[in-house]
Amino acid sequence: MGVTIKDVAEAAGVSISTVSKVLNGHYSISEKTAERVRGIMREMNYYPNANAQSFASGSNHTVVLLANLSPNAAFRNPHMFEIIAGLEEALCRRGYRLILRGADATSACGIAEEIISRRSADAIAIHVGVMSHPLAAVLTRLRFPHIVLGAPDFESQVCWIDNSNTYSGAVAAGYLLSRGYRRLAFIGGRSYDLGSALRLQGVKQGLANGGERLEDQYIWLGESTRADGFRMTEGLLNQKQLPDAIICANNYIALGCVDAVLKREMRIPKDMGIMAFDDYPFSQIMEPPLTVVDINVRDMGAQAAKFLTDIIRHPNMQIQTYITTSNVIARGSTR
Numbered sequence: 001m002g003v004t005i006k007d008v009a010e011a012a013g014v015s016i017s018t019v020s021k022v023l024n025g026h027y028s029i030s031e032k033t034a035e036r037v038r039g040i041m042r043e044m045n046y047y048p049n050a051n052a053q054s055f056a057s058g059s060n061h062t063v064v065l066l067a068n069l070s071p072n073a074a075f076r077n078p079h080m081f082e083i084i085a086g087l088e089e090a091l092c093r094r095g096y097r098l099i100l101r102g103a104d105a106t107s108a109c110g111i112a113e114e115i116i117s118r119r120s121a122d123a124i125a126i127h128v129g130v131m132s133h134p135l136a137a138v139l140t141r142l143r144f145p146h147i148v149l150g151a152p153d154f155e156s157q158v159c160w161i162d163n164s165n166t167y168s169g170a171v172a173a174g175y176l177l178s179r180g181y182r183r184l185a186f187i188g189g190r191s192y193d194l195g196s197a198l199r200l201q202g203v204k205q206g207l208a209n210g211g212e213r214l215e216d217q218y219i220w221l222g223e224s225t226r227a228d229g230f231r232m233t234e235g236l237l238n239q240k241q242l243p244d245a246i247i248c249a250n251n252y253i254a255l256g257c258v259d260a261v262l263k264r265e266m267r268i269p270k271d272m273g274i275m276a277f278d279d280y281p282f283s284q285i286m287e288p289p290l291t292v293v294d295i296n297v298r299d300m301g302a303q304a305a306k307f308l309t310d311i312i313r314h315p316n317m318q319i320q321t322y323i324t325t326s327n328v329i330a331r332g333s334t335r
Contacts, residue, residue, distance in 0.1 A: 023095060087149075091308070143315050165199045188250075199277060
C-alpha cells in the first residue's frame with residue numbers, strides 16, 4: 001500500500017487536518033510549518049490525488065502565466081524567462097504548478113476571461129508586456145487573484161510587482177562618483193520609455209546625493225537601438241567639454257555607444273567610462289566587457305510567487321510594490 005496522508009501526518013508530528021490544509025494552501029498554516037510538511041511529503045514520495053484534491057478544495061493548484069511567446073521573444077526580453085523560472089520554482093515549493101500561455105496585448109483579456117469563467121486556474125500571472133486597460137478592468141471587476149510582472153504604464157488597481165529602475169539609476173551614478181567620475185552623461189529611450197525615464201530620474205538623484213548634477217547637454221534621448229546609441233554618443237562627443245563617463249539605459253544603446261567611442265579612437269575606460277543596466281544580452285561580450293547595474297530578476301519571480309499565493313488566500317488583498325536587489329558588476333568599461 002502506498003504512503004497515505006495519515007503516514008505523512010505521523011511523520012511530521014501534526015494532525016491529518018494540518019496536512020490537508022498544507023495541501024490546499026490554507027492561510028491558517030504558517031509558511032514554516034507548510035515547508036516542513038512539504039519536505040516530509042517529498043522524502044516519503046507522497047503525491048495526493050490531484051483530481052480528488054481539486055474536487056474537495058475547489059482549487060486545482062494551478063497558476064496560468066500570460067506572456068508574449070512570439071519568435072525572438074527571448075532575445076528581445078531576456079529577463080522574462082529568468083522571471084518565469086523564479087516564479088515556477090517558488091510556486092512548485094508551495095504546491096502549485098505553472099502553465100505558460102502565449103498572448104499579446106490584444107488577446108490576453110479574452111484568454112483571462114476564459115480562465116476565470118472556467119475556473120481552470122486559481123490565479124493568473126501576467127507579464128506587463130501583454131497588459132491592457134481592458135484586462136486591468138476585468139481583473140479588478142472580478143477580483144480574481146492575479147499579479148502583473150512589471151508595473152503597468154497606466155493607472156490601475158491591479159496587483160503588480162517590479163524592480164525599482166529609479167533606485168538602479170541612483171546606484172549607477174553613485175558607483176561612477178565613487179570611481180572618480182564627475183561629468184556624467186545619460187543616453188536612453190524617449191520619454192514614453194518608462195524604464196529609461198525612471199533610470200534617468202535615478203541618475204539625477206544619485207548625482208544630487210553626491211553634490212553633482214546632470215547637465216542638460218549631457219542628456220540625449222532616442223530609440224532604444226544600436227543605431228541611435230551610436231548617433232546620440234556622436235552628439236555627446238561633438239561637444240566642447242566632453243563627459244568623462246556615459247550611462248546607457250540598456251544594452252542595445254550601449255552597443256552603439258561603444259562603437260562611437262571606439263570610432264573616435266578613444267580608450268575605454270581611460271578616456272571615457274561606460275556603464276549600463278542589466279547583464280544581458282550583450283554586456284559580457286562587448287570589448288571591453290561592460291560594468292552594469294544588474295537586478296536579480298529570478299528573485300523577482302520568486303517574490304511574485306509568494307505574493308500570488310497570499311493573494312489566492314486573500315483575494316481582496318492589494319499588492320503594488322517594488323522589490324530592489326540591484327548590484328553593480330564591475331568590469332573593464334570603468335576605471
